[in-house]
Amino acid sequence: MSNLLEKLQKDIRYIDGLKACINCGVCTAICPAAEFNDYDPRQIVDIVQTGDEDYIIDLLKSDTIWYCGECLSCKTRCPRGNTPGYIIQSLRQLSQTEGYFMESERGRQQLEVKRKIGDVMLKYGYCIHVDEIDTIDHPEQGPVWDWFRQNTEAIMQKLGANYKGKGAGTLREISETDLNELCNIFEVTGAMKRFEIIEKQSHDSRR
């Protein structure tokens, strides 16, 4: 058996996601990513079902596994109870732990995701924060967002929020004790190690 397939089969999302695919293609028909990209979840499931090590390596090095939007519409619609979206999650994990994500343009984007979401979580305890989002990176936010950012405290106060305040409430400051617990969880469960892999491999590839 393929070494990589053995690793995939230890991921509960792979186990839960791949039961008995008949390659009917309903997942591709319903998939929002397949509609706008050169992307076919049916084909991905077909490849992993072959168990061929070389095919799986090609998949892990490709842009293909990074197109999925994880809406999980495929889970609702599969007539055999499979979830291609879960299989994608297990492939993305393997691509990162094995270092193959650096071989594709879409895979390399994990560095930006890690810095925009991962670092913000550890800094604020929220996965996004108004103080970190501007209309240069997010022009779709529109002029109302610039106005909100220029007047965040006044608007938050009007809405009854507790912006950067102590205690409970909307967008309160999360205490150091609670942030430490979050960081400790990231440490013991492998998230910190994942972040280090993403940073290190991205750094090394620039040399």
Place this chain on the structure above:
Amino acid sequence: MIQDGKKKVWKDYQKEIAPDNYYYARSCIRQNFFPGSEETFLKIVRLILGKDVYDDPHQTTCTGIAYHSDIIPIETTMTVVARQFSLMNDAGYKNFIASCVTSFGIYSEMLEAWEHFPDTLDDTKQLLKSATSRTFTLPENLVHTSDIIYKFKDEIAEKAKYRLVNKQTGKPLKVVEHIGCHYAKIFPNKGVGGAEFPNVLSGMIETWGGEVVDYPERRHCCGFGFRNYIIKENRGYSLSNSKKKFDSMEPYKPDFIVANCPGCSFFLDRWQYVLAESEGKTYGKNGHGIPVLTFEEMTGLVLGLNPWEMGMQLHQVAVEPLLDTIGIEYKPDDKYKGKNGEYIGTPEKPLILLS
């Protein structure tokens, strides 16, 4: 006999929603993009419906966006979820309500995983203990906050100041309801009406006098796509999926859109702005967009709450045409005033989209 059969068939589409005593898990996206909506929810449920809701300062992100962008292992999300449940235990609550649809999907997924892969529950207990010295027990009831409003929709109708009706014509407003994918597509038995007949928003709309628009792409994803939105270069995915929905709903001339997912509410609002500015295309009446409401805002309007105290000035698509259609009393100038009535300036006007 036939009635019994019908009840049996529909049993899978029903959902238990606890009547009171809720532990409130907040949403990162809703707190940042619709900061008035969570305060509105608390006001409605505590002060108008008289329910007990605990708002915990110790909770953090559920990690949902990181998990679905695949930058963290599943074990991290499982353990953070376990910590949230531990906090619920500390506060003495058993009914967990999630403000975010992504979070609701995350909590549901982890509960399912622990049930079907019991070793992962044991592992999570050990990981949480080693990271935080905490223990946890599972909630007795897990629902989304829109489920709470759905449960009390009749009581809200009795207390309503306005109905979802055109004041001039007396006809029901045409309402597009958008259910976040992770509300019921992952676990259909966790949503009111399942994935096929989601009734959580349509139930509110019809009870309060509106008419639901059944358009071809009604169940299509808004296009968030996690990493497909976070990365600027990928954002065309998100825009294209929302556009597909707008094009599909346009012929039905909806008066407004309402969503139970904070991300969907945001995208359906902002992508209308982008399509107007980049293509000159507007989907509402007379150069306006179609207003997009969170379900908390829709409920608040029906109950007569002040739109500017609910944060509706933070929408890029102006909501005034909708307020006027319903006949809601509001002070236009208060839109740009702070808590003490001080003027805080106005946002720049979009070039195309009327605001």
